[in-house]
Amino acid sequence: MKIALISGTSGMVGMQLLHQLLSNYDYVISVGRRKLAIKHQNLVQLEGDLAKINTWDWEHLIGADSLGGEFNALKESILEKNAEMHAFSSLGTTIKQAGSKERFFQIDHDLVIEFAKWAKALGASRFLYVSSSGADANSSIFYSQTKGKTENDLKDLGFEYLGLFRPFLLLGNRSEFRLGEQIATIVMKPLVWLKLFKNIRPIYDYQVAKGMVKTALASKNESVEIISSGQLQDLSK
Template sequence: MNIALISGTSGLVGMQLLHQLLKQNTYDYIISVGRRKLALKHANLVQLAGNMSQIQNWDWEDQINSQSLGGEYVSLTQAIKEKKCTIQAFSSLGTTIKQAGSKEKFFEIDHDLVLAFAKWAKRLGANGFYYVSALGADPQSSVFYNEVKGKTEEDLKALDFEHLGIFRPSLLLGNRNEFRFGEKVATILMKPLVWLKLFKNMRPIYDYQVAKSMVKVALDDSRKGVEIIPSGEMQDLSK
């Protein structure tokens, strides 16, 4: 049995990623994890919701079985408990300092919750973890956003997954739920780079391209260890 765990499904890349995972015939179940459930139903989709900072204490088995009125998820919970499945985890969790309200809250979401999800996934038996980081990620960066992304990357490496894919997209294009003035201006200025196909790793990338590349990398059995996937490579992988 093949299982995908995913967090951050309400975000720009997360929604596209969930769509890509549901399109695959490879995964028997996709388990979405978040603060609240999505208004979405699918035969292969199971949703878990709660305080993600406490995810290690979740009774995930009870949550799954409570959605299984006819017992259709018994095989799923048994496979996880008995380690008789292949599990891969995907995280596009992230926010902005403006949305979070402070640097401390931003760090809590973009670092602490990502790590909590990763540790939980590892405990369940995940051998692969695929994370949406950022172009300038660097734990020594003077830019707080890039510093947090870099620290998150380093702490994920320490968890020693068989395969860790770190995806560093440039400016993301897509239909956001909220208006971001700075990103809108940057998009207008940089979008010609997409048309002209210049500066591959710097030019904007669409949300669906990131999502498609993540799934493609996860399904490639020849890829192991820690990989940094830059924006240009994502664009090639998503073709």
Template sequence: MKTAIISGTSGLVGMQVLHQILKNPEYDYVISVGRRKLALKHQKLVQISGDILEISNWNWADMMVEEDIKGDFQNLKVSIESGETEIHAFCSLGTTIKAAGSQEKFRVIDHDMVLALATWAKSIGTKKFLYVSALGADANSSVFYNKVKGEVEDDLKALDFDFLGLFRPSLLLGNRNEFRFGEQVASILMKPLVWLKLLKNIRPVYDYQVAKAMVVTALQDSSSKVEIIPSGLIQDISK
């Protein structure tokens, strides 16, 4: 029995991961964790929501029961508490400094929330954690965005999951809910690299490719505890 935990489903990659896992027979249940619930119903989807920074204090079992109108998720609750289900967590939480309003608020979302989610996931028995980081992630970087992403990676490593997948996509292509002028310009300028199949690790990558690479990686056996998956490898895995 396999269960997926997904957070960041309001974003490009998170929503793609959710759709792919809901269709994947390998996963019996999907737990969506977010600040708000999605306007989506599915027989194997349960949603729990609230302040992710306080997730360690959530009574997640009761929250699942509240969602369980037909009693379908009682088996899930029991299997998590008994350790009988293999749990994979997928995290694509993230924002931009502009959207967050400041570097401090950006760090809360891109670092603190991710670590809060990961710590909780580990506490309920999650074996594999797959995280959407960024091209250029480096805790020693002079670029604030890359520095935060690198610090997140280092802190996730310290949690010692059985497997940690760190996905570093380049510019993401897809249908965003919000308009980002800089990314729109960059995608227009860089799309020829996709068409011409040049500079694999730098050229833009589609949201569904990242999602597929995450799901495929989660379902594979790995001899490594930590794997960094650059944008070029993401494209290869998702073929």
């Protein structure tokens, strides 16, 4: 049995990821503050405070989502540790949305790490994380610094495989308006049409999602891998 865990499902990449995961895994467990208005026979949605995810009674929550017992096989597989389990995180926000640097760090770092710890304890062998093209723990830019610190702390958790995906400017349907990104998209979108400078041209959300799932399902020798925006575009072909 192949099981996928995902956080950040409601985001731009997260929604595309969910679509890809439902096509490639036997079950998908999505975690978040609230359930999405999506129904699928192989989708389990767990809701709660992500900061306290490691105290969740996941067995009860899965049971509550399957009153007819349709997810009993899923629970047994997790408990018996006989499933192939991969975790995906596209959780993230902006400082403007978060309201402060402190809150931004809590979301983009702390919640990602808590989810990763929970996923590993549940039995996930692979963790795939949507980072940023400028991720660097020593960066003077707080956003890039946070992404870099998150990457470093994920490395310390000891997954059999850790994929750090660093897309450049994302294209897709966002739920909120970001002026800076809109301007950058208009200026740089010709690079997409002309297929120039793969690592510094915009990339579509579905390309990121497809590349992540393809990577998760492939045989891997390395324990930690950084996947650039250009590599993601190649993977999504």
